Amino acid sequence: MGPHPAVAAIRLAVRRTLAELAADLGDITPAARSPRGRPAALALSGAPAPESATTLIGNARRHPSGLPRTPAAPGSPLVLVAVSGGADSMALAIATAFEAPKLGLRVGAVTVDHGLQDGSGQRARQVADRLAELGLDPVEAVEVLVGRQGGPENAAREARYAALDEAAERFGAVAVLLGHTRDDQAETVLMGLARGSGARSLAGMPAQKGRYRRPLLELDRAATRTACQEQSIPVWDDPHNADPAYTRARVRHEVLPVLEKHLGTGVVEALARTARLFRDDADALDQWAALAERDLRTAEGALDVPRLAELPPAVRRRLLRRAALRAGCPAGDLFARHLETVDLLVTGWRGQGPLHLPGGVEVTRTCGTLVFRRQGD
Numbered sequence: 254m255g256p257h258p259a260v261a262a263i264r265l266a267v268r269r270t271l272a273e274l275a276a277d278l279g280d281i282t283p284a285a286r287s288p289r290g291r292p293a294a295l296a297l298s299g300a301p302a303p304e305s306a307t308t309l310i311g312n313a314r315r316h317p318s319g320l321p322r323t324p325a326a327p328g329s330p331l332v333l334v335a336v337s338g339g340a341d342s343m344a345l346a347i348a349t350a351f352e353a354p355k356l357g358l359r360v361g362a363v364t365v366d367h368g369l370q371d372g373s374g375q376r377a378r379q380v381a382d383r384l385a386e387l388g389l390d391p392v393e394a395v396e397v398l399v400g401r402q403g404g405p406e407n408a409a410r411e412a413r414y415a416a417l418d419e420a421a422e423r424f425g426a427v428a429v430l431l432g433h434t435r436d437d438q439a440e441t442v443l444m445g446l447a448r449g450s451g452a453r454s455l456a457g458m459p460a461q462k463g464r465y466r467r468p469l470l471e472l473d474r475a476a477t478r479t480a481c482q483e484q485s486i487p488v489w490d491d492p493h494n495a496d497p498a499y500t501r502a503r504v505r506h507e508v509l510p511v512l513e514k515h516l517g518t519g520v521v522e523a524l525a526r527t528a529r530l531f532r533d534d535a536d537a538l539d540q541w542a543a544l545a546e547r548d549l550r551t552a553e554g555a556l557d558v559p560r561l562a563e564l565p566p567a568v569r570r571r572l573l574r575r576a577a578l579r580a581g582c583p584a585g586d587l588f589a590r591h592l593e594t595v596d597l598l599v600t601g602w603r604g605q606g607p608l609h610l611p612g613g614v615e616v617t618r619t620c621g622t623l624v625f626r627r628q629g630d
Contacts, residue, residue, distance in 0.1 A: 405499070
């Protein structure tokens with residue numbers, strides 16, 4: 254008898270992501286595979302595996318499903334899973350530990366303690382201990398200091414990604430997997446709509462960006478909870494996820510239910526599909542802007558204003574954003590209103606003076622060109 258459909262769906266999604274990762278990496282190092290091409294077993298000076306190994310997953314001889322599993326060798330590429338202890342990330346971690354050894358990949362995990370709740374440190378250690386018992390290695394609980402810039406949700410996210418980046422660098426991980434689901438994608442699109450954001454924001458979260466990969470974006474949150482129940486994996490429900498003080502919690506528990514009540518079921522799927530469509534459009538426009546920038550940049554590095562004016566607004570503003578970021582503007586502080594003001598130097602110039610952007614970047618129109626430079630340079 255095969256696994257429960259929810260378990261099978263999550264494993265399949267993870268398997269596809271890991272296969273793409275393995276293809277990106279090229280051939281696994283010879284040390285990571287046995288002569289027959291299968292992942293090599295971990296040798297411990299010839300000693301037999303401890304009794305507890307029969308219940309482990311990652312570096313284990315047998316998975317709880319009963320299927321034999323041979324661990325990847327110590328020198329194999331490492332994949333880290335970001336695990337909060339909730340159903341999404343726990344289901345992802347278990348599926349990754351099940352699938353990764355087939356491709357000669359090791360699996361570890363990082364859980365981040367934001368320090369925003371009483372007992373958060375203890376819970377983070379409990380999650381880490383549980384993952385280690387399940388065979389993931391290395392496993393680490395990382396404590397971070399959450400600032401205040403950009404609001405509590407943004408500050409916590411910045412601190413979390415900084416900790417994940419640091420852990421990935423320190424362990425030499427080739428990728429970090431995140432447990433975001435289709436529901437998270439729908440919430441992201443709705444929040445982008447409420448902010449009046451552009452296509453890139455409405456495109457939601459990408460399945461891959463840099464070292465980060467999101468295997469579960471096509472699956473709903475209910476599947477991860479069911480998978481954990483079917484595998485008897487305990488999960489922790491973060492009370493912040495239901496706290497109306499947080500924007501995402503209000504969208505999740507108030508806005509989406511109202512939309513589904515009045516518009517019918519399928520809103521989450523439709524919003525996720527909208528994100529995919531917007532992402533295709535945004536990628537195409539970004540590529541157009543990159544090619545245009547190369548063609549109209551002067552030898553001195555300025556931008557030719559007459560040729561800028563000929564571009565469609567969506568492409569021109571993307572090009573202006575690229576120029577501002579290259580000059581030193583922080584991406585998180587550069588908003589649509591800034592770009593609209595810079596755009597007026599192209600389309601509505603009446604001799605106005607230099608514009609000042611975040612990060613100390615100054616934009617000046619002179620002699621038919623736009624010059625972006627950091628003040629003091």
